[in-house]
Amino acid sequence: MKLGSEEHKTLFCRNFIESHLTYEPEQLSWPQLDDITLSRLRAIPFWRQALDTERRAGAMVAAFVETVDDPLIRQAIALQGQEESRHARLIQTLVKQYHIDLPTPSPIALPLHISADFAAFGFGECLDSFFAFGLFSLAGQADFFPDSLFTLFDPILSEEARHIVFFVNWFTYEQINHGWGLPPLRAARTLWHYSRAIRKLIAAFGGADTGGARFAATDAGLFAKNLTAEKFLTLCLKENQRRMRQFDPNLLQPKLLPQLAAVSLRILQLMPRRRPRQTIEGVS
Numbered sequence: 001m002k003l004g005s006e007e008h009k010t011l012f013c014r015n016f017i018e019s020h021l022t023y024e025p026e027q028l029s030w031p032q033l034d035d036i037t038l039s040r041l042r043a044i045p046f047w048r049q050a051l052d053t054e055r056r057a058g059a060m061v062a063a064f065v066e067t068v069d070d071p072l073i074r075q076a077i078a079l080q081g082q083e084e085s086r087h088a089r090l091i092q093t094l095v096k097q098y099h100i101d102l103p104t105p106s107p108i109a110l111p112l113h114i115s116a117d118f119a120a121f122g123f124g125e126c127l128d129s130f131f132a133f134g135l136f137s138l139a140g141q142a143d144f145f146p147d148s149l150f151t152l153f154d155p156i157l158s159e160e161a162r163h164i165v166f167f168v169n170w171f172t173y174e175q176i177n178h179g180w181g182l183p184p185l186r187a188a189r190t191l192w193h194y195s196r197a198i199r200k201l202i203a204a205f206g207g208a209d210t211g212g213a214r215f216a217a218t219d220a221g222l223f224a225k226n227l228t229a230e231k232f233l234t235l236c237l238k239e240n241q242r243r244m245r246q247f248d249p250n251l252l253q254p255k256l257l258p259q260l261a262a263v264s265l266r267i268l269q270l271m272p273r274r275r276p277r278q279t280i281e282g283v284s
């Protein structure tokens, strides 16, 4: 299959559309939680940020759909917008169900340059999802929540995996069909976008307000005591591989962060053991 071809477009759009799940957060069976689990849930600091991010994503993607002419791509991106809004409703339902104290959400401001924002959002999702996969697995290993709650949240992670695979294929398809088809040009543009997303991520590690969903990597220490960067990166890589295995091998997958993580992991493994600076708690 040739990247940028009709066949490529049909594959990444059909794959996305046909794997869409039908569920409504309000109709899920929310489990009864014991007091310890409830207090853990209420103590998590990123609900507000996660909710704002998903609300904004739903509105931004829905606005971007209006600019898309191709009917098949439009159908796929419209579904992504619905899924992002459903993520927000899932968090809102959780907040209501378990009486988590959150301030009233602020109004959503849409960007002026919606296409550029959609691209920036996509690259940001590639980074965030990689860490979120590891974080979710870490919380599962630590029995931080009962399985019944994990089951309700797993579709969000699966949907984010679908979003990033769709995004990297869509971005490449668009580049090829709009004069950026030469591989070095595409690589340069992709690196430029990733470097912007990585700068935001680094700012989040430093505690700056990036206005995005950069909570996953920075809050990993919450779910496990004495968590090392080595262990966290290993989990992120393993979970990323597991979630990416479900996709058609002809589709492109986000590669930069897994490659950077693998190199970082190798360096950490070569470093002397038991250095305090290796802990996530030390980083965040």
Ligand SMILES: [Fe+2]
Binding pocket: 054, 057, 083, 084, 087, 160
């Ligand atoms: Fe989302």
Ligand SMILES: [Fe+2]
Binding pocket: 084, 125, 159, 160, 163
């Ligand atoms: Fe998403």
